[in-house]
Amino acid sequence: MKRNIIVMIVIGLFMFVGLFKALQFLSEGSTIDLQALSTANHLYETGHYQEAEKIYEQLLSQGMADSSIYYNLGNTNFKQGDLGRAILNYQRASQLDPRDADIKANLALARSQSVNATSIESTGPVQSLANLTSAWLSLYENAFLSLSVWFLFTFLILAYRQFQPGKLRTVIQYGTMLTVFLALAAGFAFGSRLYIEQTQPGGVIVAPVVTISSSPGDEYATEYSLFSGTEVNLLETRGNWVHLAGPDGALQGWIPLNTVETIVNVSHLEVPQF
Amino acid sequence: MRKAQIIIIAVIGAIFLTLLALPTNAQTPEVVSAEVDRTVITTDDSLTLSVIINWDNYDVSEPFLPALDGLEIIAHTTSTNINIVNGARSSHKVYTYVLRPTKVGELVIGPISVSENGQIYDTDPIKITVTQGNGQAPAQSATPAFPAMPGFPSISSLLNAFGFSLPEELDDTGNQLDPSEVPSQLNGQDIFVEAWVDNPTPYTGEQVIHTLRMYRGADLGGTFYYKEPTFTGFWVHPQTEEIEYASRAAGRKYLMTEIQTVLFPTVIGGAIIEPATLTSPADIFSSEMTVSTQPVSLDIQPLPANAPGNFNGAVGNFSIQAEIDTVDSMVNEMVTLKVTISGEGNLDTLADPEWQMGPEWRAFDSQGTTEVQLVDGKLMGTRKIEQMLVPTTAGNFSIPSIQFSYFDTQTKNYQMISTQPIDITVASDSQAEASVNSVVDTPAVDAAETEVEIQPLKDAAGSRYSGSTLNQKAAYLLLWGLPLFLLVGQYGWQQRRKRLLNNPGARRSQKAAKKAYRALMMAKNEPMEANSVVGRILTTYISEKLNRSIAGLTQTELSDLLLAQGVDADIINQVLICLSLSEMGQYAPTVQYDHETNMLSEAKGLIAELEKEL
Numbered sequence: 001m002k003r004n005i006i007v008m009i010v011i012g013l014f015m016f017v018g019l020f021k022a023l024q025f026l027s028e029g030s031t032i033d034l035q036a037l038s039t040a041n042h043l044y045e046t047g048h049y050q051e052a053e054k055i056y057e058q059l060l061s062q063g064m065a066d067s068s069i070y071y072n073l074g075n076t077n078f079k080q081g082d083l084g085r086a087i088l089n090y091q092r093a094s095q096l097d098p099r100d101a102d103i104k105a106n107l108a109l110a111r112s113q114s115v116n117a118t119s120i121e122s123t124g125p126v127q128s129l130a131n132l133t134s135a136w137l138s139l140y141e142n143a144f145l146s147l148s149v150w151f152l153f154t155f156l157i158l159a160y161r162q163f164q165p166g167k168l169r170t171v172i173q174y175g176t177m178l179t180v181f182l183a184l185a186a187g188f189a190f191g192s193r194l195y196i197e198q199t200q201p202g203g204v205i206v207a208p209v210v211t212i213s214s215s216p217g218d219e220y221a222t223e224y225s226l227f228s229g230t231e232v233n234l235l236e237t238r239g240n241w242v243h244l245a246g247p248d249g250a251l252q253g254w255i256p257l258n259t260v261e262t263i264v265n266v267s268h269l270e271v272p273q274f
Numbered sequence: 275m276r277k278a279q280i281i282i283i284a285v286i287g288a289i290f291l292t293l294l295a296l297p298t299n300a301q302t303p304e305v306v307s308a309e310v311d312r313t314v315i316t317t318d319d320s321l322t323l324s325v326i327i328n329w330d331n332y333d334v335s336e337p338f339l340p341a342l343d344g345l346e347i348i349a350h351t352t353s354t355n356i357n358i359v360n361g362a363r364s365s366h367k368v369y370t371y372v373l374r375p376t377k378v379g380e381l382v383i384g385p386i387s388v389s390e391n392g393q394i395y396d397t398d399p400i401k402i403t404v405t406q407g408n409g410q411a412p413a414q415s416a417t418p419a420f421p422a423m424p425g426f427p428s429i430s431s432l433l434n435a436f437g438f439s440l441p442e443e444l445d446d447t448g449n450q451l452d453p454s455e456v457p458s459q460l461n462g463q464d465i466f467v468e469a470w471v472d473n474p475t476p477y478t479g480e481q482v483i484h485t486l487r488m489y490r491g492a493d494l495g496g497t498f499y500y501k502e503p504t505f506t507g508f509w510v511h512p513q514t515e516e517i518e519y520a521s522r523a524a525g526r527k528y529l530m531t532e533i534q535t536v537l538f539p540t541v542i543g544g545a546i547i548e549p550a551t552l553t554s555p556a557d558i559f560s561s562e563m564t565v566s567t568q569p570v571s572l573d574i575q576p577l578p579a580n581a582p583g584n585f586n587g588a589v590g591n592f593s594i595q596a597e598i599d600t601v602d603s604m605v606n607e608m609v610t611l612k613v614t615i616s617g618e619g620n621l622d623t624l625a626d627p628e629w630q631m632g633p634e635w636r637a638f639d640s641q642g643t644t645e646v647q648l649v650d651g652k653l654m655g656t657r658k659i660e661q662m663l664v665p666t667t668a669g670n671f672s673i674p675s676i677q678f679s680y681f682d683t684q685t686k687n688y689q690m691i692s693t694q695p696i697d698i699t700v701a702s703d704s705q706a707e708a709s710v711n712s713v714v715d716t717p718a719v720d721a722a723e724t725e726v727e728i729q730p731l732k733d734a735a736g737s738r739y740s741g742s743t744l745n746q747k748a749a750y751l752l753l754w755g756l757p758l759f760l761l762v763g764q765y766g767w768q769q770r771r772k773r774l775l776n777n778p779g780a781r782r783s784q785k786a787a788k789k790a791y792r793a794l795m796m797a798k799n800e801p802m803e804a805n806s807v808v809g810r811i812l813t814t815y816i817s818e819k820l821n822r823s824i825a826g827l828t829q830t831e832l833s834d835l836l837l838a839q840g841v842d843a844d845i846i847n848q849v850l851i852c853l854s855l856s857e858m859g860q861y862a863p864t865v866q867y868d869h870e871t872n873m874l875s876e877a878k879g880l881i882a883e884l885e886k887e888l
Contacts, residue, residue, distance in 0.1 A: 011760065015756075015757070015760070018756075019753065022749065022753055023750075023753075026747055026749055026750055034733075034734075035636075036638070037733065038733060039606055039608075039636065039664050041731045041733055042606045043606060043607065043608060044731060045731070046606070046607070048607055048608070051607065051608035054608065054662060055608065055638070055662070058638060058639075058662070062639075068732035068733075068734065071731075071732055072731045072732060075728060075729075075731055078728055079728075101729075102729035102730075102732070105728075105729050106728050106729050109728055143750070147750075147753060147754065150754065150757065151756075151757055153757075154757030154758070154760065154761060155757070157761060158760060158761065158764055161764060161765075161768065162764070217398070239304055239307070239398070240304070
């Protein structure tokens with residue numbers, strides 16, 4: 001019994017310390033240049049928004065994808081009256097830090113100033129789950145959580161199989177059952193977000209106004225228009241056109257590629273991205 | 275419990291399969307597009323059709339044009355456009371066709387196809403409206419039917435110079451080649467190809483234009499195969515100029531193609547451009563025919579030795595300019611310094627000049643853009659470098675002169691050029707604020723925006739972990755599989771343990787060595803009795819290992835038994851000797867202490883050897 005407990009402690013340490021270290025290693029990025037950030041913030045505070053914007057964009061182009069930089073860039077866009085890019089960058093900041101109150105507040109403010117003033121509606125159970133999760137967890141946290149629950153689940157299975165019948169094993173049995181539900185919930189939440197991000201990623205209209213066409217081509221223009229800051233789902237690209245679903249989930253159509261940018265990085269769409 | 279295990283395994287499998295089934299990323303870049311310079315023309319006009327192929331992938335075929343109902347091709351050129359922005363190169367090959375309408379009405383240029391690795395890509399159809407013209411001269415097309423080329427005479431110059439009149443059958447799709455340019459070997463044959471360079475004795479790094487001219491009899495049909503020359507010892511600029519035209523030479527009408535390639539020698543001494551070949555198709559009247567150019571020899575000169583210290587290999591003719599967007603700045607206000615190098619030469623491979631800003635500046639990484647194009651057979655363009663500078667202290671400063679050296683191929687000397695120093699006044703923060711308050715033209719902020727309260731900036735790093743990048747890493751996906759390996763490992767270990775529990779003989783056999791080592795360790799504490807103990811330990815070990823008693827066996831029987839188990843004869847001999855010595859020692863306990871210790875060590879070694887064999 002004592003031997004089994006020691007064995008399971010060693011296996012648990014190996015699994016969870018290894019998991020933490022592996023994720024820490026996989027997530028390492030370039031260090032943020034705080035001095036440059038401070039310079040850009042000073043430029044912003046003295047009203048030199050264009051110059052500040054250039055520095056924030058340069059920091060981002062150097063691989064410093066940080067929620068604070070996206071947020072500050074969003075503020076710079078907002079101050080210059082570019083609601084489309086402001087919403088886009090607040091959304092990008094929110095993807096990295098969804099629980100930040102400042103980001104939520106400024107995103108709500110920018111949306112309130114946008115002509116269409118709507119966020120993406122849920123159009124099915126998968127998107128509902130993805131939207132619900134994204135309000136609380138970043139995709140990284142989701143990935144970390146689902147993998148951790150998976151590790152916990154398998155650890156409990158290992159422990160269950162290691163111990164002889166008794167009180168401890170009964171406790172482990174109930175713990176395993178509970179973890180099954182947790183693993184399913186975390187797995188489906190993570191899977192749904194990946195699925196939505198890859199198949200119909202969110203985008204934001206960055207052109208002042210764009211007319212929706214029923215097919216790729218100016219000659220198929222309809223009477224419907226979308227304004228800067230409208231949040232849409234992008235479905236596919238064809239040539240210089242992108243197929244999108246409008247904010248209410250029902251309106252679908254085509255717009256020129258250069259009028260929209262994606263919130264997350266999706267390589268199969270030839271849309272400007274971060 | 276077995277049922278519960280099945281459910282758990284099914285759940286694990288479902289989660290794993292869900293993750294595996296996530297969509298993969300497939301890139302669908304635009305490979306080909308087509309455009310015309312106008313969609314409404316008269317029968318007197320011509321229009322230019324441009325087929326643009328993304329040339330980043332060299333596997334893309336030439337465009338296949340559909341049947342052009344109501345349009346005829348009167349000229350065709352090819353060019354390559356290259357842009358380099360911040361080190362990222364993008365290139366397009368543009369096939370330009372000059373088309374002339376032959377009938378009135380709504381015409382359609384059908385989809386134009388290219389193939390890439392077996393995949394066909396089409397352009398969208400283009401609609402053209404053709405109205406009746408008044409029979410006057412055609413309007414100027416965006417692209418001339420016969421682009422001007424150095425060394426090649428235009429139709430009008432030929433007419434003026436030699437007084438020739440265009441043969442009727444050539445119309446405006448052919449002219450008479452300058453007799454001095456007609457190679458003597460042409461002699462009216464069906465196909466011919468010639469090549470030359472504009473400068474056979476260039477300096478290393480100096481631009482050389484290689485021209486290849488192919489002649490095909492205008493009356494010949496079929497597909498001609500062209501094999502380009504090899505340019506060993508040269509950096510080949512990917513932008514080429516290709517022109518097709520009809521001309522009369524050596525008493526015959528030819529369809530001619532000229533390809534100009536820009537080369538930069540990278541070696542010193544003799545270099546040879548290997549021949550290009552042109553092959554005509556076989557038909558019922560003639561067999562396949564191949565002609566090739568003569569090898570083109572060059573004698574490449576080294577650059578003189580007295581190069582300036584900051585010379586970075588630029589060869590050609592350049593100028594340099596620097597400017598800043600404002601000469602009145604303030605502390606922490608960004609200033610953009612723009613340095614432009616323009617001219618003729620190897621701009622593509624040019625290293626940027628270096629300059630140092632004083633400690634009063636915070637300098638960000640510079641970003642460069644190169645744009646080059648072939649103009650009159652010369653590669654010309656600009657390299658623009660932008661650097662963002664932020665002054666950290668107030669005062670009057672000067673952005674230093676930026677120096678740039680190159681080897682001038684005209685004067686055959688190194689030239690040092692430099693920008694003028696730029697004076698700039700930097701005001702302090704307080705001065706700036708006073709200035710801002712007193713001057714009306716502050717940066718534009720919408721009045722409506724100032725009324726709303728947006729949350730302030732963040733000055734510390736926030737959350738930076740991107741799940742999108744995490745789940746695209748193979749190591750992350752492998753982590754999902756790690757617990758499965760542990761489960762499989764535990765299952766295997768438990769099965770093995772169960773097998774041993776159900777088989778006492780196997781368990782004894784597995785633990786025999788461990789037990790023997792423990793006994794040998796204990797024997798060390800009583801060295802005087804080691805002699806007798808070693809034999810017993812060895813006998814017990816072999817008995818347990820083989821799962822049978824060996825007590826009472828003769829040495830021969832024991833030897834045969836071990837041989838049958840595949841044990842090496844030498845080891846068997848050592849075992850027998852050890853047993854004999856132990857037996858002898860048991861009855862003659864006068865052997866020294868050291869000998870006893872050696873026997874224990876030998877027995878330990880023998881057990882280790884037997885463990886490998888059994």
